[in-house]
Amino acid sequence: MAEKKVIGVIGGGQLGRMFIEEAIRYNIDCIILDADKNCPASAIAHDHIIGSITESEPIHQLAKRCDVLTYEIEHILIESLIEIEAQEKKLIPSASILQMIQDKGMQKKFYADKQIPTADFEIVSSPENWLLVLQKKNWKKFVAKLCRDGYDGKGVEILETKNILNNPDLIPFKGQTVLEEFIESEMEIAIIVARNEQGDINCFPAVEMEFDADANLVTMLICPARTTHEIQNEAEKIALKVVKEMNGVGLFAVELFLGIDGKIYVNETAPRPHNSGHHTIEACYTSQYEQLLRILIGLPLGSTQIIKPSVMLNILGSKNFKGKYFLDGMKEVLSIEGVYIHMYGKHESKPMRKMGHVTILGNTIEQAIDKAKMVQSVLKISQL
Numbered sequence: 001m002a003e004k005k006v007i008g009v010i011g012g013g014q015l016g017r018m019f020i021e022e023a024i025r026y027n028i029d030c031i032i033l034d035a036d037k038n039c040p041a042s043a044i045a046h047d048h049i050i051g052s053i054t055e056s057e058p059i060h061q062l063a064k065r066c067d068v069l070t071y072e073i074e075h076i077l078i079e080s081l082i083e084i085e086a087q088e089k090k091l092i093p094s095a096s097i098l099q100m101i102q103d104k105g106m107q108k109k110f111y112a113d114k115q116i117p118t119a120d121f122e123i124v125s126s127p128e129n130w131l132l133v134l135q136k137k138n139w140k141k142f143v144a145k146l147c148r149d150g151y152d153g154k155g156v157e158i159l160e161t162k163n164i165l166n167n168p169d170l171i172p173f174k175g176q177t178v179l180e181e182f183i184e185s186e187m188e189i190a191i192i193v194a195r196n197e198q199g200d201i202n203c204f205p206a207v208e209m210e211f212d213a214d215a216n217l218v219t220m221l222i223c224p225a226r227t228t229h230e231i232q233n234e235a236e237k238i239a240l241k242v243v244k245e246m247n248g249v250g251l252f253a254v255e256l257f258l259g260i261d262g263k264i265y266v267n268e269t270a271p272r273p274h275n276s277g278h279h280t281i282e283a284c285y286t287s288q289y290e291q292l293l294r295i296l297i298g299l300p301l302g303s304t305q306i307i308k309p310s311v312m313l314n315i316l317g318s319k320n321f322k323g324k325y326f327l328d329g330m331k332e333v334l335s336i337e338g339v340y341i342h343m344y345g346k347h348e349s350k351p352m353r354k355m356g357h358v359t360i361l362g363n364t365i366e367q368a369i370d371k372a373k374m375v376q377s378v379l380k381i382s383q384l
Contacts (some may be wrong), residue, residue, distance in 0.1 A: 008066030267297035
């Protein structure tokens with residue numbers, strides 16, 4: 001790596017911010033593209049192109065100034081990324097992978113075609129199709145996911161089959177939608193897989209995720225997942241297969257269910273750093289952000305070994321207000337050994353908005369969870 005590379009990052013949210021924090025350590029310049037002049041990554045980026053990630057001109061403008069591009073969000077104008085690759089500009093992960101990930105129907109078909117275990121599903125495009133599928137399938141409950149433009153729980157509904165059949169007016173989505181059988185799960189887990197251009201591949205240890213039922217956002221993440229070695233090995237095997245079958249280069253978060261039937265099912269894959277990997281900054285020898293940086297600039301993959309068991313808590317905006325805020329309880333929390341706070345530099349709190357996260361390390365998983373419960377009870381976003 002003789003010459004200094006410039007990395008273009010499409011999107012300037014907290015994932016981009018944490019990625020740039022790693023790039024700065026390596027003296028690498030990052031230029032971001034984001035429509036928000038005050039986005040989280042803006043304060044530390046080498047430069048910021050203010051423009052939409054769904055418009056062609058700003059994306060091409062970024063490409064001209066960078067040696068390699070990556071992204072921290074999926075909702076990008078895919079046609080522009082295909083054009084950029086045709087001009088032999090390096091994009092990691094590739095446009096073809098993002099195109100498939102952007103459409104949940106295409107993604108589910110990929111899993112089925114590659115014999116990757118996933119919940120039974122059908123793709124529907126009208127309320128009439130919903131009724132035909134639900135009459136045919138023997139699903140008590142099912143999950144409906146808009147094929148395009150859903151995120152952080154938006155565009156996803158868990159529904160009772162009988163309710164929809166009895167009252168079709170309750171159908172929440174009119175556009176193309178994936179209907180899939182609801183898997184009764186013992187645990188939801190995620191595995192982050194890294195693969196470089198040479199084909200070297202490794203993954204971070206499986207993590208266990210707990211969700212806020214209303215917001216469908218992760219509230220607590222536990223690493224390593226509290227399951228057997230056999231289950232962890234099988235989950236890793238499936239996650240590695242997902243990325244190899246994609247011929248993926250980059251960083252990929254594979255979300256899985258451990259069903260009460262003992263089987264593992266792939267839910268979704270994100271081709272970027274992910275909320276389920278924030279803990280790696282302190283808990284692993286190499287963070288998910290450094291791993292992506294290594295891939296982008298041609299350095300060897302780093303060790304994904306755990307240094308200490310950990311818990312990650314998302315710091316979410318209060319349900320009660322929108323506006324200027326402060327983080328309440330910092331003094332009490334930072335008196336606890338092994339607690340690391342990351343705030344994302346967002347200027348305004350909104351209900352259930354991701355404002356930051358906390359990683360808590362312990363000598364054992366149980367110790368980390370006990371500390372995390374103390375942190376959870378004290379730390380909160382409060383109105384200024």
